[in-house]
Amino acid sequence: MGCSISKKSKANYWDFASLASETMFSLDEVEAVYVLYKKVSCCIVDDGLIHKEEFRQALLRNKGKPDLFVDRVFDLFDLKRNGVLDFGEFVQSLSIFHPKSPAADKILFTFNLYDLQHTGCIEREEVKEMVLAILKESDLELPDEVIEEIVENAFNEADSNQDGKIDLEEWKEFVGKNPSLLKNMTIPYLMDVSTVFPSFVENKIMLI
Amino acid sequence: MGITKNVGNYQLGRTIGEGTFAKVKLAKNITNNQIVAVKIIDKQMVLSNNLMSQVQREIRTMKLLNHPNIVRIHEVIGSKTKIYIVMEYAAGGQLSDKLTYMEKLSEEDARKYFQQLVDAVDYCHSRGVYHRDLKPENLLLDNQGNLKVSDFGLSALQKPGSLLSTACGSPSYVAPEVLNKKTYDGAAADVWACGVILFELCAGYLPFIDPNLMNLYTKILRAEYECPKWFTPSQKQLIGRLLNPRSKKRITVAEIAEDEWFQRDYKPAAGIYFQGKSYSDDVRAVFEPEKESSEEDIVPETQGFINAFQLIAMSSDLDLSTLFEEQDDKNNRIMLGSKYTITETIEKIEKAASDASLSVEWMSNSKMQIQLKSKFRSSFNLLAEVIEVAPTNCVVEVSKPAGESGIYKEFCRSLSQMLTEKSRKHRR
Numbered sequence: 070m071g072c073s074i075s076k077k078s079k080a081n082y083w084d085f086a087s088l089a090s091e092t093m094f095s096l097d098e099v100e101a102v103y104v105l106y107k108k109v110s111c112c113i114v115d116d117g118l119i120h121k122e123e124f125r126q127a128l129l130r131n132k133g134k135p136d137l138f139v140d141r142v143f144d145l146f147d148l149k150r151n152g153v154l155d156f157g158e159f160v161q162s163l164s165i166f167h168p169k170s171p172a173a174d175k176i177l178f179t180f181n182l183y184d185l186q187h188t189g190c191i192e193r194e195e196v197k198e199m200v201l202a203i204l205k206e207s208d209l210e211l212p213d214e215v216i217e218e219i220v221e222n223a224f225n226e227a228d229s230n231q232d233g234k235i236d237l238e239e240w241k242e243f244v245g246k247n248p249s250l251l252k253n254m255t256i257p258y259l260m261d262v263s264t265v266f267p268s269f270v271e272n273k274i275m276l277i
Numbered sequence: 278m279g280i281t282k283n284v285g286n287y288q289l290g291r292t293i294g295e296g297t298f299a300k301v302k303l304a305k306n307i308t309n310n311q312i313v314a315v316k317i318i319d320k321q322m323v324l325s326n327n328l329m330s331q332v333q334r335e336i337r338t339m340k341l342l343n344h345p346n347i348v349r350i351h352e353v354i355g356s357k358t359k360i361y362i363v364m365e366y367a368a369g370g371q372l373s374d375k376l377t378y379m380e381k382l383s384e385e386d387a388r389k390y391f392q393q394l395v396d397a398v399d400y401c402h403s404r405g406v407y408h409r410d411l412k413p414e415n416l417l418l419d420n421q422g423n424l425k426v427s428d429f430g431l432s433a434l435q436k437p438g439s440l441l442s443t444a445c446g447s448p449s450y451v452a453p454e455v456l457n458k459k460t461y462d463g464a465a466a467d468v469w470a471c472g473v474i475l476f477e478l479c480a481g482y483l484p485f486i487d488p489n490l491m492n493l494y495t496k497i498l499r500a501e502y503e504c505p506k507w508f509t510p511s512q513k514q515l516i517g518r519l520l521n522p523r524s525k526k527r528i529t530v531a532e533i534a535e536d537e538w539f540q541r542d543y544k545p546a547a548g549i550y551f552q553g554k555s556y557s558d559d560v561r562a563v564f565e566p567e568k569e570s571s572e573e574d575i576v577p578e579t580q581g582f583i584n585a586f587q588l589i590a591m592s593s594d595l596d597l598s599t600l601f602e603e604q605d606d607k608n609n610r611i612m613l614g615s616k617y618t619i620t621e622t623i624e625k626i627e628k629a630a631s632d633a634s635l636s637v638e639w640m641s642n643s644k645m646q647i648q649l650k651s652k653f654r655s656s657f658n659l660l661a662e663v664i665e666v667a668p669t670n671c672v673v674e675v676s677k678p679a680g681e682s683g684i685y686k687e688f689c690r691s692l693s694q695m696l697t698e699k700s701r702k703h704r705r
């Protein structure tokens with residue numbers, strides 16, 4: 070872990086018990102998440118906060134380049150909108166991905182995630198931008214009309230009042246019919262994170 | 278006992294076996310009345326022995342083993358306190374029981390079981406999985422009398438230290454280098470155990486016996502044994518090569534396959550695969566407390582264009598569970614774009630596989646498993662899934678569950694080239 074000793078005091082700064090009561094995590098799980106948090110937060114700048122670059126690096130196999138989806142997730146995690154994640158924000162946001170978290174929270178998270186421009190609706194341009202990003206990920210170039218067709222297909226199914234935008238109600242209904250869209254919104258690891266990852270627990274003992 | 282307990286779709290029945298960390302119960306799948314065996318592992322016990330990550334890794338590996346002579350893992354279910362491994366039930370019982378009432382086997386029977394054992398061992402070794410506790414108790418028989426090796430890949434659950442204590446049974450199958458507590462090669466130690474088993478099958482008794490444990494160790498370390506007079510010269514020769522006390526000089530699995538005694542009537546098991554039953558490589562599910570009822574297919578039966586959101590949800594960048602994975606694990610999934618229709622894409626995959634001497638085994642109409650063609654020494658095993666994005670375009674997701682990464686990278690590179698090259702057939 071490398072950075073365990075210098076952060077000793079910060080660990081006490083967070084009230085793990087109240088974080089546990091505000092989220093889906095048990096106290097043990099919050100402590101285990103803290104170990105993960107420490108690992109990510111010291112990978113570039115050892116200041117006890119997660120910067121966007123650190124978040125990218127932790128998720129993106131060391132590429133650390135700007136990435137539409139990762140950056141969107143970071144922005145949504147950044148509840149205080151100050152460009153860094155503190156442990157409270159990290160736990161609260163990660164809690165949405167807990168297997169026990171209500172589906173409604175997960176649906177809302179995806180809605181906000183896809184509403185790139187924060188307009189309160191998912192718009193055609195936003196969907197197109199995301200499709201282009203994922204095609205880029207798999208090095209697949211598609212003719213523009215094919216991309217239009219894929220986007221059109223989504224709106225045909227999701228935009229029930231056909232006004233060209235998907236609002237939260239429409240989104241809920243659409244996800245209800247296509248539960249696989251929430252697949253990435255649950256991280257099974259988060260359940261029993263303290264028992265599944267004994268190394269986290271060991272490190273936790275080191276910290277205290 | 279009155280109380281019946283259900284785990285997932287399984288109704289648990291009587292206990293059929295018990296070990297240090299685990300208990301095995303008979304169970305019935307209530308949806309189809311299939312009888313299975315369920316190994317129940319106590320999480321706390323594993324945790325207090327600091328073995329959780331190892332057990333987790335081993336269960337992942339074990340789920341991927343698919344060989345006619347290895348007890349198949351159907352499903353792994355986790356609860357807060359227990360891990361349930363749902364396995365194929367081998368109705369024929371343990372080979373050790375058969376040995377007890379048969380005393381010794383005919384040369385033909387012994388050879389058949391030995392061949393099946395070596396097939397299973399080879400299959401696992403080539404995937405980097407070692408048994409480390411081969412003995413007749415772990416060799417089961419199905420109702421057709423075929424051998425099924427159980428507990429492959431579960432070596433963490435067999436406390437290595439306890440092998441040496443009398444309390445945990447006889448060290449009769451343990452290789453000299455293991456007794457010496459040297460760091461040892463799992464493959465060679467398994468080969469030694471195969472040698473002891475072969476001897477026992479043919480002779481009806483163990484090669485190394487002594488009431489005094491120290492004397493027994495000495496005999497094993499020196500490989501002091503005597504063949505019964507009915508052993509043929511070719512039998513003696515093979516056993517001698519298997520029970521070589523110097524692990525580096527010991528015969529290898531590949532060499533066993535070349536042996537004259539072994540080769541007789543040999544029908545390699547590779548190639549006989551379980552049909553149809555697709556299994557998930559979803560390693561995360563292993564420790565998932567509540568099994569989700571069904572795996573949603575990302576792409577429903579729509580002809581032509583994928584829905585944009587289904588495509589977006591596939592992005593690996595949205596998969597935050599990578600936060601919990603070690604760096605090494607992260608390169609095990611790759612998405613390749615294809616400029617071809619789904620049928621053409623599948624043809625390309627088959628072509629790329631055959632170019633690299635790999636064989637393709639279908640698991641469903643869009644999922645396949647790819648492995649080395651040769652009967653022996655198949656050293657890796659990957660999964661590919663084709664997803665239709667548009668009538669003329671697909672995405673292929675390739676993931677590598679186990680094995681060497683060199684061939685994996687090479688295969689992905691050449692497949693990617695094939696899928697993106699300009700072609701006359703390409704429609705705009």
